[in-house]
Amino acid sequence: MTEPSKLPHPGVPEHQPAAGGIAARARAAAGPQYLAGLNPEQREAVVTLDGPVLVLAGAGTGKTRVLTTRIAHILSEGRARPHEILSVTFTNKAAREMKLRLGQMLGQAVEGMPWLGTFHSIGGRILRIHAELVQLKSNFTVLDVDDQVRLLKQLLQAENIDDKRWPARMLAGLIDGWKNRGLTPAQVPPGEAAVFGNGKGGKLYASYQERLKILNAADFGDLLLENIRLFRENPDVLRQYQNRFKFILVDEYQDTNVAQYLWLRLLSQAPARPGAPLSSVISGATEPADIPGRTTASVIPGRVEDANPESRAEEDSSRDSGSAPAGAPRNDAGNAVAQPSSPLKNICCVGDDDQSIYGWRGAEVDNILRFDHDFPGARVIRLERNYRSTGHILAAASHLIAHNEGRLGKTLRTEDVDGEKVTVTGSWDSEEEARAIGEEIEELQRAGENLNQIAILVRASFQMREFEDRFVTLGLPYRVIGGPRFYERAEIRDALAYLRVINSPADDLAFERIVNVPKRGLGDATVQMLHDHARKRRIPLFEAARAVVETDELKPKARGSLRDLILHFDRWRAQREVASHTELAEIVLDESGYTEMWQKDRSADAAGRLDNLKELVRSMEEFENLQGFLEHISLVMDRDGGAADEAVSLMTLHSAKGLEFENVFLPGWEEGLFPSQRTLDEQGRAGLEEERRLAHVGLTRARRRAKLYFATNRRIHGTWTTTIPSRFLDELPAANVEITESKGGSGWGGSGGYGPSRFDNVESFGSSYTTPGWQRAQANRARGQGNRSGQARGGFEENQAHFSPRGETPGGFARNKRGPVVIEGELVAKSTGTVSEFSLDDRVFHQKFGYGNVVKVDGNKLTIAFEKAGEKKVVDSFVERV
């Protein structure tokens, strides 16, 4: 049952609907038509227009429908005009989908929703309008990861830092992380800034930002971070947007990071009205003085208890611009606006904490968990009725996700039939797995199933190849979703680099990229020389090149081809006036010799590259001009070519979020791969829970059939490795699961595959496998069995008695802080989801480090003060209590 918050909303004045127009017509019809067919919770989420609203929308509960209907409602009630609604999504796909459905609902094209888009595209848009205020020009370039890394490499070189020891990629990752947390160079906690390059991390970040300004460029993170800076430093600009956006809608709120949160928060404050009596403005100030600093737990993995005071203050002051604590006077400018903590506007965030799978990208599940703190008086609406999956699938997914501790808790229910049970199939190796799935797909196809309704969802993209190979052999049409991005392909980036140099001569990174592509005899030596010149005179590389060809510093050959290149560019720039941008692109590709380069190339993929170039030119047609095209290309990452034909979809679990299919195949459910060992090592228990959410996302993509697979042998890093079935398989409720035999042929072990005794098979090879994950699994298994003695050793949990496939509430959830999760008295989370069996101050022994005391526990990761070896972080399976 939904329990709407009873808290009063802060005083948001009732807007009078505009007289006449759509609103009048809407009111004339009793109960607008678009509300028909919504369930009560959905309807509430649509019509609750005033004050902050959080919609907790489980998988398949009609989230997009609620969002679009809400917009339609706002419009037809006359509460706002299309350009007064800010609606943000994470992906372009989601934005497109919303536009499409909105158009269908309103019966017209939605050209008039200019502020419906991704965080990045909207951020970029606002930034372009006010570019000068953040030291950019409005035609700034958006850099991709590669450009970033190359730029950072240069900076590292300039600082004489060995980029072996301190790779540019790592720095890029750090900077990205800081930007995700909304930290400008000055705001990075000194301790953190020092971890890179012997304490030069912070300085490098600062000079990176400086260089970006000189290059007239921004990276992805800047699209938001610079936006925040813009708003903080220019209250009048902020007020302008606060005035404009009467309603804010946010999709996938569980995936927002701190920067996005800050950005939303700035925009969601009602502008301070200059003439308003102070008291009325301040009355809404329930805000943050009392909110404790957010722990940095999910920002810095493995730092729950020791969130250092520095970074806390940092977060506090940047998050809660309304009440910067003493000693953190940084955002004075921001305070000017936010200080009279104004009422929060009509912001509606939709999300599902159980589908938060982007922690590694800086997403803060906390944002959704703390929503009613951050937006006081928020109404929380739960959508729990699932319209997608059958009973068995939903029961399996719900039961799995119930093993997580950090969740708000929802109980999905369906009125659908039980349907087929979820299947689990084991095979000897990944090859057989692919064969088995291939056969099952062909069977489904023979049974008349549409290939578009079949998807294979993998944890890591390297798994895809095996399926591709198999499908090519079978002649089964397939489509890889979200593979290497179109714009990330070398040929596309080269072509874009040419266009970028034409558009923005100061774009050194683009110039450097193509100066010797195709080969023109302008190698490293020449480029180095141009760099020296450019740095000495503080001019762009292109200008430096222009100057250098006038001298005789270069060898005649290099000098000649450099001069040619410059003349080419001059000509192309001139042609911008007369030729359309698509023609220009063709001319450039042709005259630069770039097309020719690929035509001469004998390698297998050259033809594909030429196709891609044609595709690029074709896609330019949609845009007004070169500038517009370049703006968008940096943000548009989907390449959806040829979606028309029937084909099986192949993609990662991450890119499957938001999609649904009748039949879903989920291969690779093995320890180490899924859950990913690396996530476990890096993020401990939080990482495991995120992996489990990913499993939940995978299962809930399926409408009628969900089929899980695991292989006993898999090639990792080129060598065959033996694996054990994923713990997630053990966490499924047996009543909703069927164990089937591999249809891929030989089977394994002669016994016909995976069965109740699979662990016995596992043990036979166990001793040679020594990763921490395996050891832990072994230890956990022993522990679990001990507790469950006498029970059937099926591997699956046998506690479905009170967990009907209909998905009724699984009884009471009893949770004791230090023990395993218990559902109705049954021990379910024997291996996972709970704290370690070690606790603070335990005395332990480690093979290598000797004796010590536990000083910190984070899931299975312990920090131990060893008597001899000092403080170390170790995984709990490596130590024993003494």
Added chain:
DNA sequence: CGAACCTTTGAGTTA
């Protein structure tokens, strides 16, 4: 300068 060969390292998800 560039091609060819050799060595090393690394496969996790992405706006």
Added chain:
DNA sequence: CAAAGGTTCG
């Protein structure tokens, strides 16, 4: 095993 980076030779 594959890609990327480094080295050597023409």
